[in-house]
Amino acid sequence: xxxxxxxxxxxxxxxxxxxxxxxxxxxxxxxxxxxxxxxxxxxxxxxxxxxxxxxxxxxxxxxxxxxxxxxxxxxxxxxxxxxxxxxxxxxxxxxxxxxxxxxxxxxxxxxxxxxxxxxxxxxxxxxxxxxxxxxxxxxxxxxxxxxxxxxxxxxxxxxxxxxxxxxxxxxxxxxxxxxxxxxxxxxxxxxxxxxxxxxxxxxxxxxxxxxxxxxxxxxxxxxxxxxxxxxxxxxxxxxxxxxxxxxxxxxxxxxxxxxxxxxxxxxxxxxxxxxxxxxxxxxxxxxxxxxxxxxxxxxxxxxxxxxxxxxxxxxxxxxxxxxxxxxxxxxxxxxxxxxxxxxxxxxxxxxxxxxxxxxxxxxxxxxxxxxxxxxxxxxxxxxxxxxxxxxxxxxxxxxxxxxxxxxxx
Amino acid sequence: xxxxxxxxxxxxxxxxxxxxxxxxxxxxxxxxxxxxxxxxxxxxxxxxxxxxxxxxxxxxxxxxxxxxxxxxxxxxxxxxxxxxxxxxxxxxxxxxxxxxxxxxxxxxxxxxxxxxxxxxxxxxxxxxxxxxxxxxxxxxxxxxxxxxxxxxxxxxxxxxxxxxxxxxxxxxxxxxxxxxxxxxxxxxxxxxxxxxxxxxxxxxxxxxxxxxxxxxxxxxxxxxxxxxxxxxxxxxxxxxxxxxxxxxxxxxxxxxxxxxxxxxxxxxxxxxxxxxxxxxxxxxxxxxxxxxxxxxxxxxxxxxx
Numbered sequence: 001x002x003x004x005x006x007x008x009x010x011x012x013x014x015x016x017x018x019x020x021x022x023x024x025x026x027x028x029x030x031x032x033x034x035x036x037x038x039x040x041x042x043x044x045x046x047x048x049x050x051x052x053x054x055x056x057x058x059x060x061x062x063x064x065x066x067x068x069x070x071x072x073x074x075x076x077x078x079x080x081x082x083x084x085x086x087x088x089x090x091x092x093x094x095x096x097x098x099x100x101x102x103x104x105x106x107x108x109x110x111x112x113x114x115x116x117x118x119x120x121x122x123x124x125x126x127x128x129x130x131x132x133x134x135x136x137x138x139x140x141x142x143x144x145x146x147x148x149x150x151x152x153x154x155x156x157x158x159x160x161x162x163x164x165x166x167x168x169x170x171x172x173x174x175x176x177x178x179x180x181x182x183x184x185x186x187x188x189x190x191x192x193x194x195x196x197x198x199x200x201x202x203x204x205x206x207x208x209x210x211x212x213x214x215x216x217x218x219x220x221x222x223x224x225x226x227x228x229x230x231x232x233x234x235x236x237x238x239x240x241x242x243x244x245x246x247x248x249x250x251x252x253x254x255x256x257x258x259x260x261x262x263x264x265x266x267x268x269x270x271x272x273x274x275x276x277x278x279x280x281x282x283x284x285x286x287x288x289x290x291x292x293x294x295x296x297x298x299x300x301x302x303x304x305x306x307x308x309x310x311x312x313x314x315x316x317x318x319x320x321x322x323x324x325x326x327x328x329x330x331x332x333x334x335x336x337x338x339x340x341x342x343x344x345x346x347x348x349x350x351x352x353x354x355x356x357x358x359x360x361x362x363x364x365x366x367x368x369x370x371x372x373x374x375x376x377x378x379x380x381x382x383x384x385x386x387x388x389x390x391x392x393x394x395x396x397x398x399x400x401x402x403x404x405x406x407x408x409x
Numbered sequence: 410x411x412x413x414x415x416x417x418x419x420x421x422x423x424x425x426x427x428x429x430x431x432x433x434x435x436x437x438x439x440x441x442x443x444x445x446x447x448x449x450x451x452x453x454x455x456x457x458x459x460x461x462x463x464x465x466x467x468x469x470x471x472x473x474x475x476x477x478x479x480x481x482x483x484x485x486x487x488x489x490x491x492x493x494x495x496x497x498x499x500x501x502x503x504x505x506x507x508x509x510x511x512x513x514x515x516x517x518x519x520x521x522x523x524x525x526x527x528x529x530x531x532x533x534x535x536x537x538x539x540x541x542x543x544x545x546x547x548x549x550x551x552x553x554x555x556x557x558x559x560x561x562x563x564x565x566x567x568x569x570x571x572x573x574x575x576x577x578x579x580x581x582x583x584x585x586x587x588x589x590x591x592x593x594x595x596x597x598x599x600x601x602x603x604x605x606x607x608x609x610x611x612x613x614x615x616x617x618x619x620x621x622x623x624x625x626x627x628x629x630x631x632x633x634x635x636x637x638x639x640x641x642x643x644x645x646x647x648x649x650x651x652x653x654x655x656x657x658x659x660x661x662x663x664x665x666x667x668x669x670x671x672x673x674x675x676x677x678x679x680x681x682x683x684x685x686x687x688x689x690x691x692x693x694x695x696x697x698x699x700x701x702x703x704x705x706x707x708x709x710x711x712x713x714x
Contacts, residue, residue, distance in 0.1 A: 332551020
């Protein structure tokens with residue numbers, strides 16, 4: 001789950017890391033009031049869940065409250081990369097002596113959180129790591145034991161930072177690592193972490209992402225502290241009608257799991273496929289052989305006939321879908337005969353001939369003999385494990401394109 | 410020979426009274442695996458297919474009268490960490506975590522405690538492992554007769570981020586007359602207990618294994634880690650890799666995850682294209698088509714004319 005900057009600032013603040021006095025505003029009037037309260041020059045920043053704000057004109061400086069209101073009015077109307085802002089952040093224009101970077105990410109290889117620190121802040125850390133590797137300090141922390149300050153100190157000292165700067169930055173990085181762990185973040189970043197002219201350190205911008213699997217147990221932070229509504233899930237794109245229908249069919253019956261996605265898919269071959277890895281393999285196999293998938297889907301567990309039928313119907317009713325391919329890797333839990341009944345039922349209920357509509361049925365495994373008997377009765381082309389997933393996908397593509405088998409490969 | 414399991418391996422099933430666990434207990438017993446107990450808090454005294462159920466791991470160990478080798482953990486995500494901690498501190502050294510949707514922080518804690526206690530975790534979000542004809546630990550391959558059809562003993566070690574594809578690939582190796590030494594469904598999450606590179610030394614030491622097949626996906630650095638391992642160790646084992654999810658590299662698929670939680674691409678290095686390049690640079694053959702695997706393995710083993 002991604003957070004807006006104003007929320008990330010709040011998370012940082014809750015962890016005891018100093019921030020500047022900022023205001024989150026949704027109207028020009030609020031922005032004017034916030035600028036008045038701050039006093040002096042301010043910066044107005046668009047609150048969107050996308051990068052490139054600066055370039056797009058989503059960050060502006062103002063010397064007076066009137067100017068702040070004027071900029072806020074413009075930024076609130078400004079769409080950035082297809083996103084309308086949630087509001088603006090009004091922040092004092094800080095007197096910065098130096099910018100640093102402090103971040104924590106997962107290191108999947110070490111299986112531990114990794115602290116990152118650089119004395120070259122304000123720019124992309126991956127860029128710094130490439131061009132000035134000696135300016136990036138790294139340090140792993142335990143998942144089980146308390147995170148001691150000295151580990152943060154070592155990480156910072158590795159970049160050559162010493163003196164009062166080292167002592168001021170140490171608790172910031174240590175607290176960032178602790179909040180990363182305690183709040184189930186996958187990314188916690190302060191960039192820039194600014195040293196002001198008075199020597200104090202403040203987080204000028206923060207970026208946080210929380211693991212989806214942990215959202216359920218982070219209710220206190222999300223709902224109480226940040227006031228984020230339950231339905232504010234912040235998916236990277238809006239769900240299509242197809243995706244919503246499939247999700248509803250899945251939710252209506254606890255047996256088995258079906259998923260459907262069609263964001264970015266516009267083809268004519270509907271895919272009723274599974275399971276996780278099988279779906280990835282089959283989608284590639286269709287595309288590599290010149291096929292155009294209309295969607296992505298996953299069948300898992302042991303779905304009911306109604307569920308398999310529901311998925312097949314949704315796929316068949318998508319615009320431009322001419323045929324469906326029903327394919328999975330070898331199944332042990334999912335029953336072949338149940339999926340066969342489901343997809344045939346879907347065709348019949350839509351007044352379509354299963355033998356014409358189902359380009360190929362390739363699901364080997366549990367109850368396959370029974371499944372194949374049913375398919376035979378309706379004239380559906382099927383195959384067992386002796387036909388590979390690649391070949392099955394190729395047959396489906398050949399059929400929909402009207403080309404002789406194999407010619408598309 | 411094999412890795413991790415033998416005909417004498419004993420294990421328990423934590424969460425044994427759950428629907429999925431009851432099935433996998435039946436399947437494993439039918440396959441000849443030695444399940445010596447089950448644990449579900451509050452259900453002590455029951456039996457699942459003749460396997461005694463206990464409230465705690467310690468009770469199961471006491472009843473067995475000695476150390477138990479393994480545990481299959483299939484409890485809801487919120488309770489998994491505790492169950493795994495209980496197994497590790499109960500002296501169990503091989504823990505298969507079936508549960509999916511566990512936050513990374515919990516998985517990392519399990520792994521850290523396991524490392525401190527000389528235990529190994531397989532998974533989470535996996536189907537377990539199988540030594541054909543010898544022992545099956547987890548739902549891998551399904552019912553015993555189905556598992557027997559897909560998995561014949563042979564020279565190929567299989568590691569896969571997808572449980573279903575472990576069986577699909579193994580079945581194709583079996584059909585091609587090759588067979589499998591040990592197949593491990595390593596799990597589909599971003600952080601897992603045992604990665605390819607961490608299991609390689611075990612296969613390296615196993616006389617039966619003559620080649621390795623891996624199934625991989627976008628997301629994570631596990632393939633980079635394997636490439637580094639191969640570069641650093643003069644392995645005797647040829648590796649054949651298959652990469653699924655190449656369509657995820659498309660611009661419009663950015664930020665989406667397909668198939669498994671671990672397929673989330675968090676950096677350029679996580680993409681399919683980048684991973685294939687790295688694997689190939691390390692001398693690992695990456696096949697384009699899933700059905701090329703048996704043929705290429707035969708080439709590597711010098712079985713083909």
